[in-house]
Amino acid sequence: MLKTVFIVFGLLCSPAAFALVPPDYQEPPSDLTAEIEAGFQLNTGNTESSSFNGRTKLVYDTTQTRQEGTVKAYFAADNEKTTAEKYDLQLQSNYKISGGYFFGRGDFTWDQFGSYTRISTVSGGYGFDAVSTSKTNLSLEIGPGYRYNLPIATDDAPIPEANKDLILRTAAKFEMKLQEYTSLNADLTAETGEDNNTLTLDMSYKNTLFQDWAFKIGVNVKYTEVVPEGSKQTDTITTFNLLYTFQ
Template identity: 75%
Template sequence: MFRVVAALLVSVPMSAWALVPPDYQEPPSDFTAEIEAGLQLNTGNTESSSFNGRTKLVYDTEQFRQEGTFKLYYAADDEKTTAEKYDVQLQSSYKLDNDFSWLDDGYVFGRGDFTLDRFGSYTQISTVSVGYGFDAISNSDTKLSLEIGPGYRYNMPIETELEPNPGAEKDIIVRTAAKFEQKLQEYTSLNADLTAEVGENNSTLTLDMNYKNTLFQDWAFKIGVNIKYTDIVPIGTKQTDTITTFNLLYTFQ
């Protein structure tokens, strides 16, 4: 029997064995995605639970880059819901022709940011903007992108006893952003996005920062903090909102 199997193996052309080399890997994909979630339960003296989730989708080709990020924050105690917030961020970027040195690593973009926050100082926030961005630093360990452009913002203040029927606030803004990525070690990285929206009637500053540690293969543990400062808020509400998350993240492409 062994001789028959050996004869069959020898008779197979060598070109057939070369079709799938032992070190073969799938070619890189233009599409990547990140899915993360965190859950917290408290029992005993305090009965509460909280959940947050985030999904990021990126389609990056030679000419275009499409990004979409979706976030959910929810918390409740044994009597009522205490936090409920939804964020959607969409951006489409067109990469400029790099034949001109002054356009190296540059792109133009259109962007939309939408927030529903049941307990925030503003329950609805919608911002659309366009602009120009470029990669100030781009190597295997460090990336820094800078963006600037005009936009339009719509805010709906929360209802208060002093203002039970508030009117919407509309503002023309200038948006600037810095997106930083730093690979600390082979399995750890630091990311920080700083965004400023300056308008005639109101201004905001947002820092979204996280530390990621890969556990195995495509799984990672992620610690994140989001801090948003709003210059003018309804009476009785705070200017600064902070969200801290501890999540398990899965990346696939």
């Protein structure tokens, strides 16, 4: 019996056994990528407080299509009450063609303390990579859409009436790898409508700490031209998060 154990152990430790799984073996790349992050946030604008936030992003990228979904949650409270509660859902589907892609997109926001408590935007159009290198990528998108805005209740309008508007959406998505372990992302989106215009800048700086863990600083600035009385036109959210990537 003891002799048999030594024989099996010797076979497992032989070079032929190690050749089955090379030391530098890596799993083949997956079409699915997921990011989960959470951390501290600082709000200024219509809400001023500090608390925690979370974000989950899923991307399924193949040779023909790209599906992307992002969920964001923001929550803050002081000693007396909740001061911020906001949820964002972003969905986009791209169909790739030679030289670019066609896309369909939906943006949905529930913001209890924002100038608009419900925002729904559905759009579609065409996008392409204006710059595409190993370190830098710039994508441009344009297309028509439809936007639904429900203003926050005020003393003058306790039961607000929703605004419904046809819009033209334009977007620029910029990604740059600064160094081996650092990267910069910036998305600029403009929605132009007959009744209202918005401009949103979403920037983030990511520094990989080790393997799939990274530290991320994010800034989201949104300007709304027409807001209810007593609301500010600009909302800013600054986040400091720990991010984990599944690949």
